[in-house]
Amino acid sequence: MNDQVKCPHCGNSFSLPDVLTHQLEEQMSKKYSRENEELREKLNNKDKEIVEQKRILWQKALVIAEEKIKDKTSVETLALKEQIESQRKKINEAQKIELELRRERIKLEQKEKELDLIAQRKIDEERKSISENAYKKAQDENRFKELGMNKQIEDMRKQIEELKRKSDQGSQQLQGEIPELFLENILKTEFPMDEIKPVPKGILGADVLQIVKNKFSKSCGIIIWESKRTKVWQEGWVAKLKEDQREAKAEVAIIISQVLPKDFKHYGQKNGVLIGSFEFIIGLASLVRMKLIELATVKSSLIGKQEKKEYLWNYLQSTEFKHRLEAIDEAIDLRKKILEQEKKWFKNKWATEEKAIELLSDSLMGIGGDLKGIMGKSLPEIKGFDMLPAGNKEKNEQLF
Structure with missing residues (x-):
């Protein structure tokens, strides 16, 4: 069977099934392209509608949120103002207490300086008295020493004259x-x-x-x-x-x-x-x-x-x-004695300083307790006024 078809324009021969297949493909391609264009246009329109709906919903949500925020803000602002005012009053009270404490501290320091000055004056007076007594005693001793020295000088003068006399005579053994x-x-x-x-x-x-x-x-x-x-x-x-x-x-x-x-x-x-x-x-x-x-x-x-x-x-x-x-043994014993004396001295010194530190610490804790009782939790954290270690602080606050 001859299924060849000759093109009248170019004169080339083609198989009939190939021609039909090619025409069918062109038709289907045009059809699908058109449908794709229509579908794409529908999708674009749908996207525009969705975007518009979202924009409208977002505007409505913004309006609702602004209204809620205005209502809530007015209430919170009022509460915040009241809290700030209360805090300001507490701060003023704490500042007044701190000012009083500073004044008391200045008074105590002035009193300590006055006591030190009085003690130093007494020490100077006693030192002056001791110096005057020592000076008088030294004058008396020097007076006796001077008399003794004059006697010794006179005796030495006589001895020198005697030695000079013997020297003038000459001594063969001495030479x-x-x-x-x-x-x-x-x-x-x-x-x-x-x-x-x-x-x-x-x-x-x-x-x-x-x-x-x-x-x-x-x-x-x-x-x-x-x-x-x-x-x-x-x-x-x-x-x-x-x-x-x-x-x-x-x-x-x-x-x-x-x-x-x-x-x-x-x-x-x-x-x-x-x-x-x-x-x-x-x-x-x-x-x-x-x-x-x-x-x-x-x-x-x-x-x-x-x-x-x-x-x-x-x-x-x-x-x-x-x-x-x-x-060597005597030197070691001497060093041991000196070391023991130094140990005793340092122990006494440490005990005195430890007692003074305990007194200061007790006074400081007393001031901290007074402030805690007056101000409660509104008292700001002050270094040195912590009455409990850091590990027991939260537990103590929960008890009250």
Whole structure:
């Protein structure tokens, strides 16, 4: 069957079912488009009607709400005015009470100042009286002391005249002791850690023994000194000091002389004895001390462990160690006594301050109770007037 159709315009051939289908589709499409337009127009009109109805309803609701608000506002405004007026009256009353309290507080402060002033005046008067009495007593004591001093001055004047008389006569022994005292004072001043002691009379011919000690107060050696203030050098001094050195078991012997041997300019050594002028006392002593301490340190390092234990044991059993422990124990006891005294003083002070704080707190609570009874709940919150802890406040208010 031939179902082809030829277009008279373009000359193209089409299938007949396709032509019919295409025409049917165009017709249905136009029909549905028209119906959609009509439906869309109806929907738009419906939406406009709904919007208009909503607008009308909203206007009516606004009118009704405005009328209700006006009625309600007038009643609430009146109640609010009354409440404000009542609150204003309560505030005025509270301000009056606060003003009275402030006035009372000012009166109390003025009274306290007046009492303090009176007490201070009394203290000043008593202090003045005590000062005058002490001054009179001191004058009397000074008068007696002055008489005693005059008597002492007269006695000292007589003693000075007697000493001057003896000094004018001259003493050969005193002239020999002057260099010895000079040497001893210099060594004690420059070397306070060392033990400086004069040689006992009649035992040795030397003047001073210097026991050298290190920073641990340990003896490191002995220096024997002899001083001479003569116009002529004598060779026998060296041999005599050597004998004294052996007898004193001293490591070093030094002669300090105003006159030196001919071949010496300032200091030198002769037969194992150091010789120097008075200007080189400190220099010679410092040099010899340093060498003795170094030598003692070397010797100490060579001592065996057993010997060191013995030294330590001897030190622990020594009187020096005992005295040191006793001094530490006495210092601890003294500090304990001072601490106990300070504890007692602070306890008394704390008890006095605690009592004063309790009195102030009771007075403050009394004022708070009075105000609470007068004003009730209208009393504003004032710091320090809370009569109950924060956790029990609501429970207390519910009871009333």
